[in-house]
Amino acid sequence: MSTEFHLTAAAAADGPYVLDIDPERAGWGYSSLRVLDLPPGGRHSFATGDSEWIVLPLSGGCTVRTDDGAEFELTGRESVFSGVSDFAYVPRDARVQVASGAGGRFALTGARCERRLPARYGAASGVPVELRGTGTCSRQVNNFGAAGTFECDRLIAVEVLTPGGNWSSYPPHKHDECRPGEESELEEIYYFEVESAHGTEGVGYQRVTPSGRGRGTDVLAEVRSGDAVLIPDGWHGPSIAAPGHALYYLNVMAGPGETREWLICDHPDHGWIRSTWPEQPVDPRLPLYEAPAGDAR
Numbered sequence: 001m002s003t004e005f006h007l008t009a010a011a012a013a014d015g016p017y018v019l020d021i022d023p024e025r026a027g028w029g030y031s032s033l034r035v036l037d038l039p040p041g042g043r044h045s046f047a048t049g050d051s052e053w054i055v056l057p058l059s060g061g062c063t064v065r066t067d068d069g070a071e072f073e074l075t076g077r078e079s080v081f082s083g084v085s086d087f088a089y090v091p092r093d094a095r096v097q098v099a100s101g102a103g104g105r106f107a108l109t110g111a112r113c114e115r116r117l118p119a120r121y122g123a124a125s126g127v128p129v130e131l132r133g134t135g136t137c138s139r140q141v142n143n144f145g146a147a148g149t150f151e152c153d154r155l156i157a158v159e160v161l162t163p164g165g166n167w168s169s170y171p172p173h174k175h176d177e178c179r180p181g182e183e184s185e186l187e188e189i190y191y192f193e194v195e196s197a198h199g200t201e202g203v204g205y206q207r208v209t210p211s212g213r214g215r216g217t218d219v220l221a222e223v224r225s226g227d228a229v230l231i232p233d234g235w236h237g238p239s240i241a242a243p244g245h246a247l248y249y250l251n252v253m254a255g256p257g258e259t260r261e262w263l264i265c266d267h268p269d270h271g272w273i274r275s276t277w278p279e280q281p282v283d284p285r286l287p288l289y290e291a292p293a294g295d296a297r
Contacts, residue, residue: 005208005219009226016044018105019228021189023112027215028232030154030254031187032110035226036098038062043099048092051110052117052155054145055096056087056250058193060104064088067095070119076104080159080248081195084129084142084291087122089152094119107191109145111254113153122150127291131282132168137273138283139168142291147260156186156253156262162204162241163285164197169206169237171270175263176213176233178256184263186255188231190239192223195246201225202245208236235267246288 007021014020019035032051035058036044055064057076064072072088090096092113098106128149130141143149145157162168178185194202206229208219214233221229241247253262266274 005217005230006221006223007228007230009224012228018226019191021228021230026187026189026230026232028187029256030112031189031252033189033191033228033250033252034108034110035191036106036108038098038100038103038106040103041101042103043097045095045097046108048090048094048096050092050112052092052113052153053090053096053108053110054087054122054155054157055090055098056107056109056144056157057085058105058107060100060102060106062098062100062104062106064090065097065099066090066119068119072119072121075124080193081161081246081288083289084124084127084144086124087144089117089120089122089150091116091119107250109155109157109250109252111152111155113155115153117151117153124292125294129287129291131286133170134277134282135280136166136283137168137170137277138163138166138286140287147262152260154254154260156260158251160239160249160251161288162239162247163283163288164241164245165243166241166283167238168241168247169239171273172207172209172235172237172267173264174211174233174235174267175265176211182263183265184255184257184261186253186262188236189252190229190231191250191252192227193225193248194223195248197244202242204242204245204247205240207238208234210234
């Protein structure tokens, strides 16, 4: 079972980023993720290059400025377990500065693209919060950068929160080939944070099994806060939250398809689980939180 697809927090750091994944490092064509820690009063500038980016606060708030005069004040949040965050979209071929008076951690989700769309603010109140699955498959999805929710050229990004003891990304599914109307070809990055409890840092688990395509991705990873798993192909799931520790992951996806869409194919051995969901209630711990009201700009 390969370990090349599981990047631990320490191994994936580069320069100013505590996590830095670009297409060259991942060995694919489109998807990128950087995680930036800023101290109080800290600032960081970067060139967007041939990619579009969403700046998403994981903790804390920041100001995002582009070289053509766009400026966005992001309120952010205390942590990924405390609330939905606002965010900023910045286009390819731009220079961007991220500055934070109080400091924080910020995800830069990126995708190589062709169109140069305008820089825009994404309000937390406009993020659709979806409850997916029931019973022990219950989880919450914050669709801030989902296809059909927020316009990008190629980038798709969402957040998933799984209560302790539950499984998400289940049934296992894939999106590693283009089958119009049925399945999209999308590279994917999972970035994890695990909620501490009773003074103990938690762990989660991520499984990916080969689909017979691409690189034969095969992963069984014990993940901790700051880790990432690369999924160029394969059946991915479950993502398992240990009892007592909620599991967060940020999904970043992009691919070569002409249409920006998320179409998946369930694993034929496990897709039946969906038929049991109407018989069970959604986990009463969900939603962990809802989108706030009234911050649209």
